[in-house]
Amino acid sequence: MKRLSLVLILLFAGCDSSDSDESSSSLEIEGDKTLIFYNSNTQNQYVYFTETGEVQNLNLDSESNFYMPNKDRGTMFYWADEYTDGEVDEKVVMLKESFEGNISYQNLIYIGHFHDTELASHSPDEFAPENISEAKVNALIRLNDYLTEQKEIEGEISEALSEENETLCNFFVPFHEEHEETGEEEEHEEVPHFALSETGKLYIFTEEESGLQKIQAPVVLDGVTECSKSGSGITSSPEGVFIFSEETQKLYLVDAHGMDYHQHSQWSLSEFLPNSFEATQMIGFGLGEDANHTH
Numbered sequence: 001m002k003r004l005s006l007v008l009i010l011l012f013a014g015c016d017s018s019d020s021d022e023s024s025s026s027l028e029i030e031g032d033k034t035l036i037f038y039n040s041n042t043q044n045q046y047v048y049f050t051e052t053g054e055v056q057n058l059n060l061d062s063e064s065n066f067y068m069p070n071k072d073r074g075t076m077f078y079w080a081d082e083y084t085d086g087e088v089d090e091k092v093v094m095l096k097e098s099f100e101g102n103i104s105y106q107n108l109i110y111i112g113h114f115h116d117t118e119l120a121s122h123s124p125d126e127f128a129p130e131n132i133s134e135a136k137v138n139a140l141i142r143l144n145d146y147l148t149e150q151k152e153i154e155g156e157i158s159e160a161l162s163e164e165n166e167t168l169c170n171f172f173v174p175f176h177e178e179h180e181e182t183g184e185e186e187e188h189e190e191v192p193h194f195a196l197s198e199t200g201k202l203y204i205f206t207e208e209e210s211g212l213q214k215i216q217a218p219v220v221l222d223g224v225t226e227c228s229k230s231g232s233g234i235t236s237s238p239e240g241v242f243i244f245s246e247e248t249q250k251l252y253l254v255d256a257h258g259m260d261y262h263q264h265s266q267w268s269l270s271e272f273l274p275n276s277f278e279a280t281q282m283i284g285f286g287l288g289e290d291a292n293h294t295h
Helices: 134-162
Strands: 022-024 033-038 045-049 054-057 074-082 088-096 108-115 118-122 168-172 193-197 201-208 211-214 232-237 240-245 250-255 262-268 281-286
Touching (some): 074 134, 193 232, 232 250, 240 281
Parallel strands (some): 232 281
Antiparallel strands (some): 022 054, 033 045, 033 281, 045 054, 193 201, 232 240
């Protein structure tokens, strides 16, 4: 997995930082990831930092933009926000569950990202017509461009998965680096396209001249028999992906390290989050510099 230096360019002003209680429960997970787990039924949400084992409750401060109990049911969307100079700032976008079409302040709940090592957030009011700045206008354009790109990728993967008599549940495609001077893609192994089917299997495709091609047998996750987009999560790991299943309330690590992709590890959420908490969704992104990011 490629690693890039991630410089957070702060185009937004007035970010609200998370003011949350913390606990620690290390799972000895390799890599520096931030995983946000959310329950759309209870509105509870927790952040887990893999490097330190720290856990944060995002719903403690009712004045925080992260606070969800008094807001519409949400759905989380990962945004690799690429600026004009090529730098990428990873963000989590909480949208209203009823969201359709383009993203505007009317269907935003919050946007979260890191200011250095502190998780901060922006409210939809910052993007309302009476308040919006030129920087935030450009941010919304980038966000909707990214959403369009993801829909195109989703369509390609759905078509490839249909040839396996499967229906797409969720997907993930790692970021690929380009040379700054030539703009040409760096010589590297084919970028894997990870696709979760509605039967809970993980398919891996690579892009060939003829289209996406399956590279191995699907990975079967222990105990997983079904998957829905609103009941799952998939994000990068150093050599593969982390997968969350609402059905099993488990986090899975699938990686290759010199062989076919396979289930390497699994953890119940109760091993590192409050025992009474159950999640419906998970999203993941890097923390600070040298973070993995996706496209």
